[in-house]
Amino acid sequence: MAFQCQRDCYMRELTTRVVSCSPAELQLENNGKKEKIKGFNVTVKDTILFPEGGGQPDDHGTMGGVQVLRVTRQGPDAVHFVSSGLEEGQEVLLKVDWERRFDHMQQHSGRPLPGKDRGIKELGRQRSSIELDTARVKSGEAEALETAANEKIRSRVPVNVRLLSLDDPEVEKVRSRGLPVDHAGPIRIIDIEGVDANMCCGTHVSNLSHLQAIKVLGMEKGKKNKTNLVFIAGNRVLKYAERSYNTEKSLISLFKVRPEEHVQAVDKLQIEEQLNTNLVLLRDMAVLIARNFKSKPDQGNFFTLHYKDGDNEFMNIIANEIGFEDTVIFLTVGEETGEGMFLLAGPSSVVDSLGPRVMELLHGKGAGKNGRFPGKSELPGQEGGGGGPAAGAQSPDEGSGGVEPAVR
Incomplete structure (x- = not known):
């Protein structure tokens, strides 16, 4: 089935009913340490909280005012892990962490714009990356990809969602990395007009203009003669610019030089530190x-x-x-x-x-x-x-006794 979060990615609240609630444990990582916590697995009639899958992390949010700590998909169901139990048939209000959701939508829809990807490497952190089917990217190609991507954003290209049955001939025409073994229900196709069409269960914007902008940060060596293209989209571009500006202000205060001279200032500081260490x-x-x-x-x-x-x-x-x-x-x-x-x-x-x-x-x-x-x-x-100051002298771990060799 398609969840409400997939049918309407912009919906922020949903009132639904509890279908089942059972005791469960969840392993979380806290400050680098893994710990198990006790709670409950809850399924509801429908959900606006996306369960992790297809390379996209799960949504954060609340269920009846209680924090949802994890959302996973098990067959046709979305399973929500919460710390407090709920009664079957109970009506609950789901709320999604919109800032996190919209960020995922922007990164996910921005993924195909710089180039045809083979898979998400990162999504939902500080940056995103896609794998390009090439061993190296020539000079200037990254800038060209970024320019083309932002032109599509300015052109307000629509992003359409189609639901197809498994036997629909259209399924064979779209790009796919395969379906999970426990897939159930229709196949969801994300179609960015004139750009890309692929099977995807994740959340997306309805129009590329909602991405605001894309910034290609660089290229990294991938596996098996592939290249990872690192990028950010939407609000991440704004946050990146803010962090960069604040860092620049701090460096100006520290080094008392213009931003374009910061690298030279750091190099000089490293040389001085090395000299002090050598002394x-x-x-x-x-x-x-x-x-x-x-x-x-x-x-x-x-x-x-x-x-x-x-x-x-x-x-x-x-x-x-x-x-x-x-x-x-x-x-x-x-x-x-x-x-x-x-x-x-x-x-x-x-x-x-x-x-x-x-x-x-x-x-x-x-x-x-x-x-x-x-x-x-x-x-x-x-x-x-001959004739230099070292004539007749010893190495640092040697000395000589007797006054005769001093000067003749």
Whole structure:
């Protein structure tokens, strides 16, 4: 049979009578957890609450003022799950959640407009999608589909409902994904003039102008060389525009730049965050390098290291952690040829004597004070790779003992 919700999708209230009421359980999902609740399965003489099927979710609404938690189809009947029992023969008023219903009508009727679909992927959530019989969509095709769909909406194309018997020859002429095994009654055909005709049990608008607009959001890879076209229709377009505008306002307030510069602003923020993370790791590495050297029983009184990605703070942390009152420390950072920095630290007498010589060998600039001689170096590339700040230096997990290798 065809329910009242299928005969008149715009009807919001219906007074009917209870046919049966029996105890039942329903499994619901609450905050990601599944729970069973006790209640009653109620069938009525007719209903305006659509039972889920054909890819469309069920309607929400009330029955005699009690919330209907689920509507399913069992053969020719629509079964309503409610928390309170009702008497057989009792007259009840059904009310449908119109906002949810009309949204489903808009998405459902909008489904064929962007292209011939093979099935609903999503309906009744934030977006809808259909499966296109193609592996890829060429550049510009999505925009063309959207433009054509909105032209049909502006043309006020009628949407007609036909009920055919199973043996009617017209049934063979319409698109179908097959009938459920427990189908009963006439076959319902949704005919959008000049666009599409297919078997469908769901709720639809009576005219494409009621869709208001369609927005194609994009394409996603589907199964078996198919493509999923993602779209929204009707009030969802308005809500999407409102959410986007509010997000845009928030981003303008945060970044202090124009909307077209938001992506660059986020990219810059990510780079800065990564740099900050790298700096923390670099500081931790410096501490570990120093402690590793000090933990060696034969550490000696000389430590040298080159680390390309280091900086002044990296070198100072190592020098402070090791201590340079009795140990000579020579550190370099930067590329092995070209600009770099160095630090010579140790007893003042050694640093005062060797500092100027180190600066000369590295073609650098610097000055010494209180056992430290920091400076900048500028070394040209040389054949064989010799002569750079790293010459004779160790990797970050190595050090050397003995003062002789420092400068010759």
